[in-house]
Amino acid sequence: MNGGNTSKHTSYDEKVKRLSPKSEKPMSLVKAFVVGGLICVLGQLIRDTGLAFGLDEEAAALLCTFLLIFLSALLTGLGVYDKLGRFAGAGSIVPITGFANSMVSPAMEFKREGYITGVGAKMFVIAGPVLVYGICSSILVGLIYFFLRIAFKG
């Protein structure tokens, strides 16, 4: 039966499409924009405060990353970040706080399966693919940059 897309299934697919409610696109875009934007404003605020207190550019950027990750982990632990995620969608998933949430939440969830086979093994279950493809593409881009530089120097 599986894979056999007969006309019966096609007409059923049309029913499913017609009767399944759609996500409210414009509203969820606005929510994502506002929350995502606010997270970035907070980051900027931390960075500027760091600079005002005499940190150099690099240290200020690091401070910003650390604090955002810490806040996200804290809010995840307090059971707030999932509610924010439900409201904001990609707005709270895409910034670095979303990445932290994707590591802290499985770590909390799988603690009962032990620190090695649970927390250790499952911590990267969501963030893992991001890391794998993030690192792979950074290597790829680095190689392209490297060869382009040789080509243009030569």
Next chain:
Amino acid sequence: MNRNTKRRGRQSYVLPSKPRVKSFAAIAGKKEGEGPFGADFDIVISDDTLGEKSWERAESRMLEDVIRLCLEKKDLLAEGVDAFLGGDLLNQIVSASFAARQLGMPFLGLYGACSTMAESLLIGSMLIDGGFAQNVVCATCSHFSTAERQYRFPLEMGSVRPPYAQWTVTGAGATALTAEQNHPIAIESLTLGAVVDYNQNDENNMGAAMAPAAADTLRRHLTEMNRSADYYDLIVTGDLGRVGQALFEELCADHKIELKGRYMDCGSEIFAPEQNLYAGGSGCGCSAVVLNGKLLKEMERGERRRMLFMATGALLSPTTTLQGESIPGIAHAVSLEVC
């Protein structure tokens, strides 16, 4: 001797001895307690860990508790139960088998995903009608937090669901069936569902995957029992949710089955729309708590005389979803009547 005297058509059966519902009980979680049927449940738990150290233990405890409660109501002893038939959604149906370990009853573990309540009633009533058992307990459960971590994402992850997704019910329901004839509600006939797959791939839209199976089982039941839908006061589906319910109603209309006003879906009704739980409830516990909390009570009070209970199941696993398989659906039908 004709060995098939109880069989009607290909998939339906009548039970001449009319096994009775002796007792029933339902335990539900906090969100379910805040829903429209909150007052119908025997117990609404406020702490969904039940003081246990894991969600899995909590789910199993809930099942054990609901069975004990079901037996206590009619002073049935565990020793007097010839078989406990049940299952759940967790891998290797551990909630049911771990509960069976505590209860010390002969145990048949069943897996029919969310159709388990009907599946257990179907086999349990056959055991009694066949003269193999005097008393059986049919029970099932589900827990939001165990289902989430098995099928979806960690609880604290800030993910988004589509509006047609469903919310796994935290709850457990048990029905004790007996050969004794001095109880009002009887199981009169059954239809064993076939697996139906209309090539649906979206694991968030399980109502769409299950609706064709429910429509198929209903059509077969009515044809093979030579009945029309208005034979029943109420036709109940398990956890199609609001999307699956709409699809089921359209499929029934295509088959010229008139449901008008005599149909409900437990998943669509268990939560109020303002609880904002997407398309409604799902999980084995969904139809189990509605049947054992609300519907059987209504029959006992004589408010309904004939009811067709069809719990529906989506027979997928996280592995098959990742491998791109479509979602097979199933539904079993149990016809209950007040004698």
